[in-house]
Every structure is written in structure tokens, then in C-alpha cells.
Ligand code: ADP
């Protein structure tokens with residue numbers, strides 16, 4: 001059993017406090033969903049946990065099975081078992097996907113002998129074209145292909161805990177279903193000798209939750225978790241809007257975040273968050 005423990009995490013960006021004391025615990029096999037309006041600090045939370053430069057941690061702790069994550073460089077956080085699926089996956093010209101995964105597995109002390117077969121099987125399972133396996137990472141792929149690619153990497157690397165920052169942005173409904181289903185399966189089925197994946201999924205659309213079934217739903221507003229509950233909390237949010245939960249939470253932003261505007265009208269919830 002692995003545990004990611006975030007305790008009273010505080011962080012600033014450019015002198016402004018964006019995370020104002022976050023508490024979250026994610027264990028193997030659990031799916032936690034963090035929902036919140038634009039500018040709430042959702043991507044900042046993902047960035048701080050993975051160690052993206054430019055964010056200053058001003059308090060609190062993040063541990064993975066007792067290891068002080070915040071003391072490690074990003075690559076060591078990944079080797080320790082943390083994995084981030086980025087909202088907008090980066091294109092890396094000249095670096096082949098299969099080479100990336102080979103090096104990543106070697107860096108984790110894992111065998112690569114069956115990698116080719118595994119890649120073909122995973123590509124088929126996630127609906128990712130095999131010819132992309134030997135191409136530069138994400139270069140010229142569509143939004144949906146990039147997210148399938150990220151999900152394939154997640155499945156191959158078998159991290160302990162995955163953070164998904166808006167898995168649902170920039171991809172069509174078929175790709176969303178395939179990716180969300182794969183993540184759900186990873187959270188249910190342990191790899192040989194391992195544990196099922198623990199998931200921290202960041203989103204503002206309940207459509208992700210059709211395939212990725214949350215154990216816990218958390219509402220992030222003003223840099224704090226203002227409410228936590230079961231899956232029914234997402235349904236309640238869809239009806240009541242997040243304003244019902246955020247009165248008095250204090251805002252870090254009036255809502256002008258940089259999220260995908262095309263997707264913002266996809267649901268009633270999206271409309272609420274878009275404002
Ligand atoms: P969310 O993902 O919930 O929409 P973010 O975490 O991206 O929100 O942003 C939270 C706040 O922090 C916003 O006001 C945003 O402008 C600010 N912010 C995030 N990253 C940076 C950065 N690198 N530089 C300056 N401001 C940032």
C-alpha cells in the first residue's frame with residue numbers, strides 16, 4: 001500500500017499565495033478528484049507536487065510512503081513513484097517515445113526486454129497508432145493522440161500515484177472515454193507484484209467521472225480544499241454550482257484562468273466554472 005500525503009501545503013507564485021494549506025491523502029487503488037473554478041490553484045497543486053520550477057513552497061509537507069517528496073528533484077520524484085499527466089503534453093522533437101520509456105524504465109531499475117511487446121499491447125488497448133511509438137514524443141499529434149500517448153506512458157511506467165491535470169481538456173469524447181477507462185482499470189488491477197494505481201485527478205467536468213469513478217471528490221477554491229465528499233458531491237456541484245461551497249473561501253483569482261474555452265460550455269458545471 002502506497003500513500004501520498006499532502007499536509008497543510010502552502011505555495012506562492014511570484015509572491016502571491018496560491019496554495020493556502022492543502023490537505024489530501026491518496027492511497028493505492030483510490031481515485032480522488034479535485035474540482036474547482038479556473039484559477040483555484042489546481043494546476044499549481046500538480047506543479048508543486050511534481051517540482052515544476054517557479055513555485056515556492058512556503059509551508060507544509062508532501063510525502064510518498066514517508067519519503068520527503070519536496071526535497072527531491074523532479075526526476076527522483078518520478079522514480080519514487082509519482083507521475084504527472086500534463087494538461088498540455090509537451091512536444092519533444094528528436095526524442096523517440098520508445099527511447100523515453102526505455103530510459104525511464106532503466107532509471108527505475110526495471111527490465112526493458114519485453115518493452116516492444118508491451119508497447120504494442122498498450123497502444124492497441126488505448127487506441128494509439130503503433131507507428132507513433134517510434135516517432136518523436138508528441139510531435140504533430142492531435143490533442144486526443146497526445147492524451148492517449150500520455151495514458152500509454154502511465155500504464156507502462158506503473159507509478160504508485162498519478163496526478164492527472166485535466167485529462168479531459170483538448171480531446172474528443174472517444175479519446176476521453178478510452179483514457180479514463182484505462183486509468184480506472186489501472187486503479188482497480190494491480191500489476192504483478194505491485195499495487196493498483198492511486199489517482200489524483202484534477203478536472204472541472206463531471207463527464208470525466210462517467211468512466212473514472214471517484215472514491216472521494218474535493219472542491220478546491222481560493223487555494224484550499226473547502227469541501228470533501230463521496231461521488232455525490234460532484235452531482236451536487238453540477239446542480240448547485242461551486243459558489244455554494246466557496247462563500248467566504250477567499251479567491252485567488254476572479255476567474256480569468258487559461259483553461260480551454262471551447263470545452264467550457266460542455267456542461268452546466270463548465271459554464272459555472274468558466275465565469
Ligand atoms: P487552475 O489550474 O485551478 O485553473 P492555476 O493553478 O493554474 O489554477 O492558477 C492559480 C493562480 O495562480 C492563477 O491566478 C494563476 O494566474 C496563478 N499562476 C499559476 N501559475 C503561475 C505562474 N507560473 N506565474 C504567475 N502566476 C501563476
Ligand code: MG
Pocket residue numbers: 042043044087
Ligand atoms: Mg489548471
